[in-house]
Amino acid sequence: MAAIAAPDPHSTRAPSTRGFRATLVYQTLLIVGIFALWEALVRLEILPVYLYGQPSGIFAKGRTLLVEGDLARDFGATAFASILGFVIGTSLGSAAGLLLWLSQTAAAVLRPIIVAVNGVPKIALAPLIVVWVGVGLGAKVAIAASLTFIVALIAVYQGTQEVDEDLVKLMRSLGAKPMTIWRKVIVPGSTPWILSTMRLNIGFAMIGAVVGEYISSKMGLGYLIYNAGALYDLNTVFVGIFSLMALALVLDAVLGHIEARFKW
């Protein structure tokens, strides 16, 4: 029957409650096991603590940073820069990708440029961005936005091309103008790609924000990690890394909910 150019809406099966619980138990065991092994190896002096840190030290450090408020500040700064960069880059990139459908000429002209820009590691643009927008929040957001923009542009344009050509033909046979086809078929037909791009882009936005913090910032998890690393304070480095993981999980969960709402 109809090959609808959209991912199978049933592909993300919700696990059963029982399966979910078992998964949760295994996940906890796995994490606890890794930390126990790590702690033991350090305590038995098989791993040197100055190179690998130590779970008990990481927890103690994390607690101190939390109590003193530094962690919340850094976490908030990175989260804010990531989300802002993500929203700006993903929305502009998605819009540009959708609009490119309207002009084959524009798409053809821009294709090599987009490929070239995409090929450049965006980190290489960081010094330029710092020169243009200065240090601090602006640079972080700009790096995150530029990373996510190009990813969204390419993925969403690809999405518009994957919309069933016969749907476009049907609309034409109904007498629809290109703008109407765009609005009624291309935009809604591309939403699965926009949503999966959002999933990807959360990761890219965090890369952008952290790189921005490495280069030019006085706060944020990237700044925390970079500084602690320079001082061989590995426990603090791990606090930063685990905080980034937590941020990634939270943002991914939020997007998961948004995505679920758009399934048809």
Added chain:
Amino acid sequence: MVNTSTREVVLEANHVSLVFNAGTPKEVVAFRNISFELRQGEILAIVGPSGCGKSTLFNVIAGLLRPTSGSVRVDGALVDGASGHVGYMLQKDLLLPWRSVLDNVMLGLEVRGVDPKDARERALSLILRYGLDGFESAMPRALSGGMRQRVAFMRTLALNPKAILLDEPFSALDFQRRLNLQGDVKRIIREQHKAAILVTHDIGEAIAMADRVVVLSQRPGTIKAIHTIELGDETDPGALRRSAAFNEYFDVIWSELDALVETVAA
């Protein structure tokens, strides 16, 4: 059988030919010199071996492809580009998966800029009348293939086209559903006083549904024969297919197509 010879001509093909890459070494003649007329209330089936240009001819009639020579007229007006002058239905139902049954049926009316209230009313009355009652807010993925095709057919009818083009719309359905839907579509086309062109490779389907069957030759497609089908008033698809008259038509058309295939093989 409906006597249609005195009725108004709805669609007319005059010496239509289509040549791809004309004048180059890669020139391919899809079909040549196709002429026929379709009258109100009539169903005309076009059968032919695969690759005879059936679907290409379909696209020309729909206005999606421009013929190299000749013309297609609907209601006397020259078909020039796709403008929604004819409704069409394909093997794929092409329902928009993010729209409910009702919104899918309304799609064409929406594109035409019909007042949403009127569009809704018209779509609903078709849905209620033709067996989709209670499914108007269902999403396409919840429907069977046969029901999806029904929705596609309602979408076509909603625009009230004079002529409907059917391009193998039943070929993806299982046998039972196919027979039922063939019968329903035929009945509805009659009830609504439409005219239809059915492109198919299924000889039985052509005979069961059509008033006339046009047999196309292998590429380049030309009209090899036109049969007028007279089967009486039998509506039960099973009984129809067991009747002597049905089988006679079947044998004649079958041997014509068979001969065409052998000619190519030789």
